[in-house]
Amino acid sequence: MVLESFIYGYIIKEEAFPDQARIIEEGKYGDWVYIVVEGRVKIKKRTSKGMLTINTLGEGSVVGMIPFLKKTDRLRTETVIADGPVKLGVLDKDRLEKEYEALSPQLKSLMRTLVLRLDQTTKKASVLAVS
Amino acid sequence: MTENKKIPPIVYLSYAKSELIIKEGDYGISIYKILNGNVRIFQRLGEHKITLAILGTGEVFGEMTFFNFLLEPRSASVEAMDDVELEVWHPAMLADEYKKISPMLRYVLKQTLSRLLKLNKVVSDLAAKRIQKTGRVSP
Numbered sequence: 022m023v024l025e026s027f028i029y030g031y032i033i034k035e036e037a038f039p040d041q042a043r044i045i046e047e048g049k050y051g052d053w054v055y056i057v058v059e060g061r062v063k064i065k066k067r068t069s070k071g072m073l074t075i076n077t078l079g080e081g082s083v084v085g086m087i088p089f090l091k092k093t094d095r096l097r098t099e100t101v102i103a104d105g106p107v108k109l110g111v112l113d114k115d116r117l118e119k120e121y122e123a124l125s126p127q128l129k130s131l132m133r134t135l136v137l138r139l140d141q142t143t144k145k146a147s148v149l150a151v152s
Numbered sequence: 153m154t155e156n157k158k159i160p161p162i163v164y165l166s167y168a169k170s171e172l173i174i175k176e177g178d179y180g181i182s183i184y185k186i187l188n189g190n191v192r193i194f195q196r197l198g199e200h201k202i203t204l205a206i207l208g209t210g211e212v213f214g215e216m217t218f219f220n221f222l223l224e225p226r227s228a229s230v231e232a233m234d235d236v237e238l239e240v241w242h243p244a245m246l247a248d249e250y251k252k253i254s255p256m257l258r259y260v261l262k263q264t265l266s267r268l269l270k271l272n273k274v275v276s277d278l279a280a281k282r283i284q285k286t287g288r289v290s291p
Binding site for chain 2: 025027031075076086131136138141146150
């Protein structure tokens with residue numbers, strides 16, 4: 022899959038990870054936002070019964086948006102693991118931040134709420150999955 | 153001078169605890185911002201309510217219809233958890249702004265929305281299995 026051309030303008034560097042590499046660790050500080058350029062990643066969540074895979078994301082998927090928009094603590098809400106060799110693009114977060122700040126107050130709260138709901142619903146799904 | 157497009161003004165509404173604000177399956181176009189209080193977003197499964205999210209002051213709901221271009225019925229119900237004050241937006245207020253946002257933010261927004269819809273489905277399927285097994289939604 023080739024990413025849509027405007028996306029390349031946001032990639033400041035590319036990083037390659039081997040299969041099973043832990044790219045993002047839940048609970049750690051970090052606000053880099055990535056896009057999957059090649060390969061796949063698994064999104065996992067810690068549960069009372071161990072790690073649970075919540076989603077598998079392929080090329081073109083944006084990863085790490087929750088702490089970026091949450092802004093409160095910028096702690097990672099999920100663990101991201103390479104599912105086979107994967108190449109990620111690091112997105113220009115200053116540019117994203119600037120574009121986000123320029124949104125109307127309505128769109129800003131709408132976007133923030135959607136990301137927070139994604140976080141809440143992920144937690145909810147992981148609790149239900151192991152209960 | 154060109155005449156400005158008529159955008160309906162912001163409306164303010166209040167709801168008491170347990171009142172239904174949005175009913176799943178209904179058609180509606182309004183988007184709501186919570187000025188005060190908390191709401192619960194849920195789907196109904198028989199007599200059970202499956203909570204998808206709890207939102208508080210400053211958060212927005214009812215936006216999915218906007219992104220689905222108003223063709224879909226409401227995907228979940230929303231009820232007041234206490235006394236709630238809401239600011240109600242007409243989608244036309246957002247439509248022009250939405251056109252102006254960068255393709256990258258729009259891309260992120262659409263992706264977030266589709267992941268959320270997928271996860272809502274996961275939550276309601278898991279809850280349905282749980283109800284079958286235990287007769288209750290909550291662990």
